[in-house]
Amino acid sequence: TNRKFALSEIMATPQGVPVAQPVMAQPVAIGQPVQGSYAPQGAGIDAGADKVPPPSKSMGEPVSNEQPPGQYRDPVFAVLFILQVLVTIILSFALGAANVGDIQISSSTDGASTMGACVLAILVALVLSVGLLKFIVRFAEGLITTILVGSGVICIIAGIATIGSFGIIFLLYGLFMLAYYYCVRNRIPFASATLSGAAEVVNKFPSLTCYAFFVQVITVVYVILWILATLGVALVPATELEATYTETDGTETVYTFTIDDDCATTSDDTCLCAEGFVFAEWDGTCEDQKTLDGGIFTIMLFLAYWATATFANIMILTSTGAAGTYLFTGSTSSFNVVASSFKRACTTSLGTASFAALILAIIRTIKFILKQQKRNFIAICLLQCIERLFEYFNRWAMACAGIYGHSFYESGKAVMNLFKSRGLTVIINDQLLENLFTFFVVTVAIIACVIGYYIGDGMDGAEAWMVAIVGFLAGMCISSIMVSVVDACISAVVVIFVEDPGAIQAQHNEMYTKLTAGFLQTFGYSAWDATAAAQGRA
Numbered sequence: 001t002n003r004k005f006a007l008s009e010i011m012a013t014p015q016g017v018p019v020a021q022p023v024m025a026q027p028v029a030i031g032q033p034v035q036g037s038y039a040p041q042g043a044g045i046d047a048g049a050d051k052v053p054p055p056s057k058s059m060g061e062p063v064s065n066e067q068p069p070g071q072y073r074d075p076v077f078a079v080l081f082i083l084q085v086l087v088t089i090i091l092s093f094a095l096g097a098a099n100v101g102d103i104q105i106s107s108s109t110d111g112a113s114t115m116g117a118c119v120l121a122i123l124v125a126l127v128l129s130v131g132l133l134k135f136i137v138r139f140a141e142g143l144i145t146t147i148l149v150g151s152g153v154i155c156i157i158a159g160i161a162t163i164g165s166f167g168i169i170f171l172l173y174g175l176f177m178l179a180y181y182y183c184v185r186n187r188i189p190f191a192s193a194t195l196s197g198a199a200e201v202v203n204k205f206p207s208l209t210c211y212a213f214f215v216q217v218i219t220v221v222y223v224i225l226w227i228l229a230t231l232g233v234a235l236v237p238a239t240e241l242e243a244t245y246t247e248t249d250g251t252e253t254v255y256t257f258t259i260d261d262d263c264a265t266t267s268d269d270t271c272l273c274a275e276g277f278v279f280a281e282w283d284g285t286c287e288d289q290k291t292l293d294g295g296i297f298t299i300m301l302f303l304a305y306w307a308t309a310t311f312a313n314i315m316i317l318t319s320t321g322a323a324g325t326y327l328f329t330g331s332t333s334s335f336n337v338v339a340s341s342f343k344r345a346c347t348t349s350l351g352t353a354s355f356a357a358l359i360l361a362i363i364r365t366i367k368f369i370l371k372q373q374k375r376n377f378i379a380i381c382l383l384q385c386i387e388r389l390f391e392y393f394n395r396w397a398m399a400c401a402g403i404y405g406h407s408f409y410e411s412g413k414a415v416m417n418l419f420k421s422r423g424l425t426v427i428i429n430d431q432l433l434e435n436l437f438t439f440f441v442v443t444v445a446i447i448a449c450v451i452g453y454y455i456g457d458g459m460d461g462a463e464a465w466m467v468a469i470v471g472f473l474a475g476m477c478i479s480s481i482m483v484s485v486v487d488a489c490i491s492a493v494v495v496i497f498v499e500d501p502g503a504i505q506a507q508h509n510e511m512y513t514k515l516t517a518g519f520l521q522t523f524g525y526s527a528w529d530a531t532a533a534a535q536g537r538a
Contacts, residue, residue: 073407074351081310081354084303085222092225095232114456114463121452121471122478128444128451129479133486136440137199140192145181147435152177184432190518191432194497197504197511198489201323207338208322208489212315212481219311223304230300238291241273243280253278259286294372302365309357310350312484313398317345317353319488320402320495327496330507345402352401355408356394363387392430399491418498433490441479448475 072078136143152174159171202208241257257263257273263286266272271286272279282289321341331337345353367383370376396418397411406414452471456464497504497515505512 078351091229305361313353323492324403
């Protein structure tokens with residue numbers, strides 16, 4: 001009863017022995033246990049039936065998917081976030097605009113054709129992203145295997161061909177990749193099944209990608225306003241100027257000039273400074289020279305970290321909220337579901353998004369301060385690890401908040417319970433898919449770059465390369481946005497499958513069967529029975 005099954009063995013019908021179909025649970029109210037059938041350990045295996053046993057009860061009691069109207073989560077942090085965004089906007093218009101110089105834009109007789117080629121390159125990147133995403137979903141298992149084994153083999157070949165310490169590093173890394181594949185090979189079907197489930201959600205709700213692009217545009221607009229605000233408040237009159245002088249022997253010496261003592265404004269309104277035989281001049285009068293105030297800039301950087309992370313969390317909440325609605329209810333009304341989820345993310349759950357982003361912003365700001373001091377390397381490495389861990393934790397916390405409407409504290413407890421029950425499964429599943437997503441983004445960017453260059457063929461060399469660069473950046477940006485949506489939906493699929501598999505069975509039996517088949521191939525029936533017993537289902 002503890003043996004594992006190949007995916008083909010689980011899914012296929014043995015010759016002459018029909019496989020019993022899982023008993024479909026009747027739709028029930030959201031948040032209520034779903035009744036179904038559960039095959040005890042080993043039941044039906046020898047007969048070739050019920051190889052994918054459906055659970056009879058939810059894994060714990062899920063919180064209602066619909067948050068009560070007017071019930072705001074973490075409202076204090078939502079108010080603080082809105083205030084800091086308003087302050088940034090006011091500063092950008094009140095102080096920032098005065099520090100922006102005239103921007104010189106060179107015109108070209110072929111400007112229209114170049115712009116048209118760039119637009120065409122962007123459209124190519126969009127089509128590539130959609131098409132290649134469908135391809136990797138369809139052949140996820142084979143691609144994950146190819147990436148892991150292929151990278152290992154390539155590194156081993158490079159290690160053998162390379163002489164010296166680099167060759168040893170390549171060789172060891174290649175051996176590590178092959179060993180890693182051997183250890184996780186049975187987990188690939190479950191990772192592929194979660195990706196397939198997430199892709200089904202994205203296909204049902206194509207407007208999710210549109211909302212992701214909209215949030216990205218909002219982020220870019222905020223960053224522009226933040227730059228203007230930072231120029232307005234962080235640039236202060238300079239008291240000292242620095243110049244680097246190259247000696248005859250090639251060494252460089254940095255000279256510091258005090259504006260009041262060592263510098264003077266010339267007749268052509270240029271600030272000219274002198275130190276022995278070293279002369280340095282700056283455009284504009286000495287009174288016009290500005291320097292960046294480190295303390296004020298650090299505060300502004302903290303605000304930027306907070307805002308951009310909040311926008312990213314809003315999109316995770318939107319994607320997981322829509323995925324949760326689909327998985328629990330089967331609703332396919334794309335506009336209503338996604339719009340409602342986005343509205344919740346921007347209103348009742350905004351405090352949750354901004355609270356989590358605030359913690360991440362504090363970590364990133366402290367890391368920035370330590371890097372500027374150019375010491376405490378151990379502390380910097382420690383903060384780097386903490387940042388990565390919290391980013392990972394934040395993703396799952398936002399998934400729980402998006403699905404169940406939790407506060408950040410409640411979501412954090414739910415994530416800890418998830419990691420306690422299936423921590424290694426979740427982490428390895430993510431790592432396998434991360435490799436696949438990296439392959440997807442890089443491939444789209446490279447192909448879009450090459451096609452962009454050929455689109456610009458016949459233009460001036462610089463313009464052709466500009467179209468190629470636009471294609472590369474567009475491919476990377478568009479594919480990354482699509483990956484972020486799919487990745488959030490994967491989180492929703494995993495959370496609901498672990499917490500309430502009966503809900504998926506009731507509404508999406510085919511998805512449930514694939515997920516269960518992948519789970520059984522990875523862990524066997526003993527793990528499924530142990531989970532059932534722990535939740536009182538056996």
